[in-house]
Amino acid sequence: MKKLFFLSASLFIILSFLLTGCDKFPFHEEKDKVTTKPMSGQLLADWITLHLKLIRSTTGVGTPGLSRHFAYSSVALYESIVGSNKQYKSLGGQLKGLTTLPASPESKDVCWPASANAALADMLRAFYVNTPGGTARIDSLETAYVQKLSTAGYSQASITAGETYGKEVAQAILEYAKTDGFATVHPPYVPPVGDGLWEKTPPAFAAPAVPYLGSNRTFVEGSITQILPTAPIPFSTDPSSGFYAMVKEVYDASAQLTAEQKTMANFWDDVPNGKYYTGPGHFAAILRQVITDKKLSLLESAVAYAKMGISVNDAFIYCFQVKYKHNLIRPITYIHKYMNQPTWTSTINTPNHPEYPSAHSSLCMAAATALSEALGSHISFTDHTYDDLGFEPRYYKNFEAAAQEAGISRFYGGIHYKASVNAGLLVGKKSAQLVTNRLQFRK
Known part of the structure; x- marks a missing residue:
């Protein structure tokens, strides 16, 4: 009887360990239905790590442009998972000009981490398309997370539903980003001249950055x-x-x-x-x-x-x-x-x-x-x-x-x-x- 109790307790501990998510998996699980479980921020941490590596490999983009990449990626991430919790509110209609967003999935069988994973992947692919090796790195991390989600027990249908929604959100945010004025072609900027006014500085004596x-x-x-x-x-x-x-x-x-x-x-x-x-x-x-x-x-x-x-x-x-x-x-x-x-x-x-x-x-x-x-x-x-x-x-x-x-x-x-x-x-x-x-x- 003691052996049976020990085996039962051991199986319960092992099952709980698998369901609560150890360091092997990028998110923390609970015992209830897998598609409604809280998700770990480690997914975002891993995507930030990749984003930073891409910055180091990217040339010709200054700090204002790179900060813009973080901003729109962060909005896409939030919108890709805000539907996972009814206590949270979309930024649609709150951010200036953000009026078009895809409807949140009606199905309850949605893997929200897959939505976040797909949204971040698509945002970075768009921003770092010209970065050497960038697309391959992004594809690799996205695929690794899909595999981990599958291994953790999410159904293929729920993963697909999440991916589809995440990609729709990313596309909507990328379209929104096009209208912020950053890509507008302005006339050449001629800095004013006079005592106390800015002049080109050594060692590069470069033209004034992003004057508009x-x-x-x-x-x-x-x-x-x-x-x-x-x-x-x-x-x-x-x-x-x-x-x-x-x-x-x-x-x-x-x-x-x-x-x-x-x-x-x-x-x-x-x-x-x-x-x-x-x-x-x-x-x-x-x-x-x-x-x-x-x-x-x-x-x-x-x-x-x-x-x-x-x-x-x-x-x-x-x-x-x-x-x-x-x-x-x-x-x-x-x-x-x-x-x-x-x-x-x-x-x-x-x-x-x-x-x-x-x-x-x-x-x-x-x-x-x-x-x-x-x-x-x-x-x-x-x-x-x-x-x-x-x-x-x-x-x-x-x-x-x-x-x-x-x-x-x-x-x-x-x-x-x-x-x-x-x-x-x-x-x-x-x-x-x-x-x-x-x-x-x-x-």
Whole structure:
């Protein structure tokens, strides 16, 4: 009798282990019907991992374009699974211009992870079609997840239903993306000329980047008047002026940077040069880590991802409206021309767009504010984003602490005044707050 009880108990434990989902499977199962079970956010974490690899293999696409990829992919993911829980609400009719979305499947036999898998795969295929090896990588991960879903007990019919819906959602979001103004052909931009205005900067002396980005459609209704920081300090070359003091602060700091400050500047460089993931990618990597560490569900991970992606996209647009309104001179130009230091160089390269406000500060604080709202403001983490580049992991007490460091890193890097950093942080926070206040994810 004891042996029979032992065998029964053992079989029960093994069955429970298989149904609850161990590390072998990318999602957590329950004992009820497989098509209605909660889904693990590890699926999103794995797709973020691939997205970051694709960024490293992609050339010719700047940070604004790559942040847009994250934003629309995050919306597609959320819409592909929002029908799995009646307590959540579609973003259709809430996002500006998003009026056409496929109807949620009527059948209850839908594998929602398959829908998410297909939606993310189609979004990345569209965005990285010209990336060497990109399509093969995307196909491989998509196929691997389909196989895992089948192995976990989902029926082929439910997987097919999920895939069909996910692809329909992705196509609708891709059509929506075409109307945001990013692909609009504008006339050549001629920057204004005058004292205190932006000029091309060394070493590349590249043309101004995305000068018309500020005219793109934001995801949520809002006005630049709700986001605008105060105007920058009036330009002056007088050594007793506030402007001169602001520039000299950058110059003096560059001459006495500590090893920690140099590390900070390089850790948050985030330029898409085959090594870094961009600022939006850096925070996506942070979210990936939190998803795994906290074992978040797929739906709560998707909500956080969407809030972050949308907030960063809108913060970028508002930031560049302000940049090209003021066209403020960069530190390196001022130091060369007005401080008689023609050989001075910054720790990291100056981006090819105007100074005020700091775009990196804007997008990082937008991401941090959105993640804080979605997941909590007291989540601490150790950032392993660039372990493979030889950087030591960096600890942060919360998301906003990371964004604050990302902002000040631009000052230590010699490419921004402190006033521009602070203005950027404000733009990012206000942009994210506008997004989270306007969008309703739960009914």
